[in-house]
Amino acid sequence: MTYRYDHPRPALTVDCVVFGLDEGDLKLLLVQRSQEPFRHRWALPGGLVGMEESAERAARRELEEETGVRDVYLEQLYTFSAVDRDPRERTISIAYYALVKMTDHVVRAATDAGGAAWFSVTDAQDLAFDHDLIVHTACERLRGKLRYQPIGFELLPEKFKLSQLQRLYEVVLGTPLDKRNFRKKILAMDLLRPLDEVEQGVAHRAARLYRFDSRRYQELRRRGFNFEL
Amino acid sequence: MTYRYDHPRPALTVDCVVFGLDEGDLKLLLVQRSQEPFRHRWALPGGLVGMEESAERAARRELEEETGVRDVYLEQLYTFSAVDRDPRERTISIAYYALVKMTDHVVRAATDAGGAAWFSVTDAQDLAFDHDLIVHTACERLRGKLRYQPIGFELLPEKFKLSQLQRLYEVVLGTPLDKRNFRKKILAMDLLRPLDEVEQGVAHRAARLYRFDSRRYQELRRRGFNFEL
DNA sequence: ACAAAAGTGTTGGCCCTACACCCATGA
DNA sequence: TCATGGGTGTAGGGCCAACACTTTTGT
Structure with a gap:
């Protein structure tokens, strides 16, 4: 099987769709390109996969190098391989999506040349390469995933109020939800630990804070529990 | 951005997990390797991605070349990129899974050297490379997908009886289903067209045949309908 | 006549939906 | 005292799960 070594090969990159939540607004982390092609256009953070690293490692490395973001929820999204997706040469990209707690992760300023911004x-339109398509794919995936797996918490601070969680679902799913029914359902799952803390300094009744109990979720899942909505 | 042209690059392949259903038995289509490494071991059909074809095209091409199977339901599964997954050199594989109607697709005999077999x-164990892992990933995906999208029909003949469909669900999901409830639910969706035909030559009451109405499904989906179980 | 699978309805309970008012807090 | 979001319960309807016998056909 020596024939393999002679073949021309596509370049191989990773791209990251990084989601964050800011006051009920769903955001994306983009970087501005400083070189052609697509110079000055915004693009997904990403880059070439090294010979000694898996694609996921490459994604995490690029994400940290280009935006300073690390230690986040990261999952493979899809591999994009259209022949003409990169005008320079044949390039295949393994796309990932990440969920970050924006409160925890301060990002490099956008004012720097080549900086990152939310x-x-x-x-987020008219991005470089086929990144509009990648973003669209990521949004659909996020919507689907959110209904069937408790990953929304990755977008919230450790301690959050139920109304934040509800707004998150409303924004991502694109439908309003009934407050009482939402609370009943999510609390009935017994995945949220109520804390003895309430929010501070608001001009109305202070909300109780909760934390997602991921131990409990693992436990329930082993017993056949399936998260939904 | 000229640095890219000098870099060593991983080889890039596709692999196909091909599912078929045979009398209520879930099957996989494998090919036997004729070369090292893993000579004589069974493996997933697949091969190198050409410079002028997308990954999906490569998958379809390899599938036809190696097994004779064509025109099937095919969907991207996951991209496997562990550094040591190929002992020869760094190789990344974009895996696909396919659903074929075994009655329609006759496959090249396994008796040939390098032949294919179900x-x-x-x-299907002790496969070449990391193909055990790929198969396992595909099985999980199939299970998940089957519950939320009407793709099971891709494994059945055009005309099928409800008991075949039920057995399919039972096999893939690994749980027995109640006959009456299953029929009520699936018929209530109004996705199956009853035919004026029944099966022939069986030593018991002949079953009515049905056909999946995919026009109807597209229609319902545009109106917000979501298939489930 | 028997073996083997096809086909068919009802009931009880659970869950989901719809819906409106009082509470606590800071300005 | 007002504005703002936090927090709570119930009733009706639809959906799901459980369950057993009759029908048809070939041998």
Whole structure:
């Protein structure tokens, strides 16, 4: 099987769709390109996969190098391989999506050349390469995943109020939810630990804070429990 | 951005997990390797991605070249990129899974050297490379997908009886289903067209045949309908 | 006549939906 | 005292699970 060594090969990259939540606004982390092609256009953070690292490692490395973001929820999304997706040469990209707690992760300023910045998903358009398509794919995946797996918590701070969680679901799923029914359902799952803390300094009744109990979730899942909505 | 042209690059392949259903037995289509490494071991059909074809095209091409199977339901599964997954050199594989109607697709005989053959999923073990892992991933995906999208029909003949459909669900999901409830639910969706035909030559009451109405499904989906179980 | 699978309805309980008012807090 | 979001219960309907016998056909 020596024939393999002679073949021309596509370049192989990773790209990351990084989601964050800011006051009920779903955001994306983008970087501005400083070189051609697509110079000055915004693009997904990403880059070449090294010979000694898995694709996921490459994604995490690029994410940290380009935006300073690390230690986040990261999952493979899809591999994009259209022949003409990169005008320079044949390039295949393994796309990942990440969920970050924006409160925890401060990102490099956008004012720097080549800096990173958060955009509302609705504003993230006309990106470099086929990144519009990748973003669209990621949004659909996030919507689907959120209904069937408790990953929304990855977008919230450790301690959050139920109304934050509800707003998150409303934003991502695109439908309003009934407050009483939402609370009943999510609390009935017994996945949230109520804390003895309430939010501080608000001009109305202070909300109780909760924390997602992931131990409990693992436990329930082993017993055949399936998260939904 | 000229640095890219100098870099060593991983080889890039596709692999296909091909599912078929045979009398209520879930099967996999494998090919026997004729070369090292893993000579004589069974493996997933697949091969290198060409410079002028997308990964999906490569998957379809390899599938036809190695097994004669074509025109099937095919979907991207996952991209496997562990550094040591190929002992020869760094190789990344974009895995696909396919669903074929075994009655329609006759496959090249396994007796040929390098031939293809169907294996029960439970027997498909000790495959070449990381193909055990790929198969396992595909089985999980199939299970998940089957519950939320009407793709089971891709494994059945055009005309099928409800008991075949039920057995399919039972096999893939691994749980017995109640006959009356199953029929009520699936018929209530109004996705199956009853035919004026019944099966022939059986030593018991002949079953009515049905056909999946995919036009109807597209229609319902545009109106917000979501298939489930 | 028997073996083997096809086909068919009802009931009880659970869950989901719809819906409106009082509470606590800071300004 | 007002504005703002936090927090709570119930009733009706639809959906799901459980369950057993009759029908048809070939041998």
